Amino acid sequence: MQEKLRSHIEEVVLLTNDEFSLIYSLFTAKQFKKKEFLIQEGEKVKYAYFVVSGLLKLTHTDDSGKTHIISFAMEDWWESDFPAYFNQTKATMSLQCLEDTNVLCLSLENYQKLCSDLQKMQSFFLKKANSGFIGSQKRIISLLTTNAKGRYDQLLKQYPTLFQRVPKTQLALYLGVSRETLSRLFS
Amino acid sequence: MQEKLRSHIEEVVLLTNDEFSLIYSLFTAKQFKKKEFLIQEGEKVKYAYFVVSGLLKLTHTDDSGKTHIISFAMEDWWESDFPAYFNQTKATMSLQCLEDTNVLCLSLENYQKLCSDLQKMQSFFLKKANSGFIGSQKRIISLLTTNAKGRYDQLLKQYPTLFQRVPKTQLALYLGVSRETLSRLFS
């Protein structure tokens, strides 16, 4: 649990033991069962989550009631409704377990404390924010330039394990096509 | 020029005069004419750009030769092929002027210098990276949940000036529909 977080951070910046215990003391560990919600649309967003193990989906429900998957979050991912988290507003997304999941929770207060007290952590979060931005932009390009079949292949290539872990229905919600169309891509 | 950058940064963190002159000394100013390229696919990406005035489009050309607009960059925006910039690899996107444009250029070296020498600047870039991430995620949601008409309305609402500044052809490339379909949305 601790080691998971530590080695994750140390892929970017090296830490002393003291530094890490300070850091770790600002997180709280929680467990969730499959189908449980970490965040529900309309509610306050207390935490950003570091996924130690398991699998989450970040979803958004549109006006017509259809839900779409914005992203999956697996081991070593950070996830939250970040707009709501940073601006302390109500969630417009939900975060829900696709598997039993262990997370480490970081409140905004503690996030800011980490950033201001430890230059290293600010630099770590900067790196993560940049990767997050780049990842999202890649997804935009994918949605603009590639048809469903291509996007499916890209997803499969990037996260081969997803396909044993979630039903195709969920993949369709991520890819932006109906499950029927997704199914027909293989015939 | 300077004032533009300074007030932009000071929306996030306050600076002393000394701090700002250090910061500004790490930028170089450049001008580009309409249709000129700041970045071309396949070439090295030397700079991230702060747009002082004018308008840019960040584009990507897919395998079939169609180009798509990933984002527009107007006054006060930061833009680059960030994956290529941060990883020092060849560009997979182009950055081109839709109007005559003034920018301030920041090399990766100087970006890193700013981050390590001035805590404030790291904190500024963290804030920017987070907004960039959130903005991209909003775009993903928009692409997944909303049809072309809806996306057009959202764009119009967010950047009313765009519509006097760029032809609808370009908007279609951004929205992910053919210009014919976009045209038909209004009849």
Next chain:
DNA sequence: CGCGCGATTGAGTAATTTCAAATCTAGTGG
């Protein structure tokens, strides 16, 4: 065994694309 969930298949419908042509507009040079 029966239930529930997921996957597949079919048929009809709706939306979007593509290709083509006509029209309109702004900027250029004479």
Next chain:
DNA sequence: CCACTAGATTTGAAATTACTCAATCGCGCG
């Protein structure tokens, strides 16, 4: 100032693609 041209916009019609709705199939689990 006008004629010309390149780019932008609109419109039409056919073809493609994806969606919806419905029914069926298959599998694992209680």
